[in-house]
Amino acid sequence: MRYLLRKLAFYLVALWAALTLNFLIPRMMPGDPVDILLAKVQQRGGSVDPATRRAYELMLGADTGESTAHQYVSYLWNLAHGRLGTSVSDFPAPVSSVIATSLPWTVALVGLATLLSVLVGTGLGVVVGWRRGSWLDSLVPVTTVLSAVPYFWLALLLVAVFGSALGWFPLLGGYDVTLNPGWNDDFLRSAFHHGVLPAITIVISSAGGWLLGTRNMMVSTMAEDFVLTAQAKGLRNRRIVVWYAARNAVLPTVAGFAISLGFVVAGSVVTEQVFAYPGIGSKLLQAVQNNDYALMQGIFLVITIAVLGANLLVDLLYGLVDPRIRANG
Incomplete structure (x- = not known):
């Protein structure tokens, strides 16, 4: 039993570290998914204002108005509740x-x-x-x-x-x-x-x-x-x-x-x-x-x-x- 508990503890720590990297790496990449989605909206003749951009940021989980720490906590909270967000590539599919x-x-x-x-x-x-x-x-x-x-x-x-x-x-x-x-x-x-x-x-x-x-x-x-x-x-x-x-x-x-x-x-x-x-x-x-x-x-x-x-x-x-x-x- 001690062997099993030690292994489970090790892999839980490894899972947390992997989830943290999963949060940080995409945000270190150049570009913004909100800009990509808004560009698609404009190509189809839609209008984009600050309120629209804010709504898309909240929906896609890329809120640039929040600190990275706050986004990280929200990310873990959403994962715990099975909410993975909305896809830009297959918008508006979750x-x-x-x-x-x-x-x-x-x-x-x-x-x-x-x-x-x-x-x-x-x-x-x-x-x-x-x-x-x-x-x-x-x-x-x-x-x-x-x-x-x-x-x-x-x-x-x-x-x-x-x-x-x-x-x-x-x-x-x-x-x-x-x-x-x-x-x-x-x-x-x-x-x-x-x-x-x-x-x-x-x-x-x-x-x-x-x-x-x-x-x-x-x-x-x-x-x-x-x-x-x-x-x-x-x-x-x-x-x-x-x-x-x-x-x-x-x-x-x-x-x-x-x-x-x-x-x-x-x-x-x-x-x-x-x-x-x-x-x-x-x-x-x-x-x-x-x-x-x-x-x-x-x-x-x-x-x-x-x-x-x-x-x-x-x-x-x-x-x-x-x-x-x-x-x-």
């Missing part, structure tokens, strides 16, 4: 609805593709590490080269071949725009069809790292005394691989996987830009371009919670797997 609309696309695409790449890379790494020196070792340099290829270049190559030349997959978008989004067969099939190519790109570019890491850990684990003892006892190879070697070799993979899940949201920007995918990464880039403080802070909040939650999960899992960590923690 930030919470923008995130709720775009986040499922990112989680479904990048999250599932990350899970698939970890399973494929780890599984192949276990087999290659167990059969080291065989022809399976030729998979290591191939996957390493694929992992070193810039992601955007690999994505454009797959789009040119499988999307443009062969026409097997759509080039852009997350679904057929002629369909109404919803839980119906036509829309789900269209969303799946549009997501196959981005998912394959993620798997190809990231599975090699998991394979190489797991393979090296398997080779190291196979030289441990407990594995040699199991072999000397005449245990079946399958039992030795699964319960002795792989069980210990995949521990770093578990930690890396949990942390990579935390970065699913942050790592989706390039993916969604190349494929014009309607996820939260595109919304983040749009928010930066429009100095949308509220939307940037909302997305950064989601990223912060995801990363801290993933790290907390790793610490708790390691505490369960290895009691020595709890004793020393």
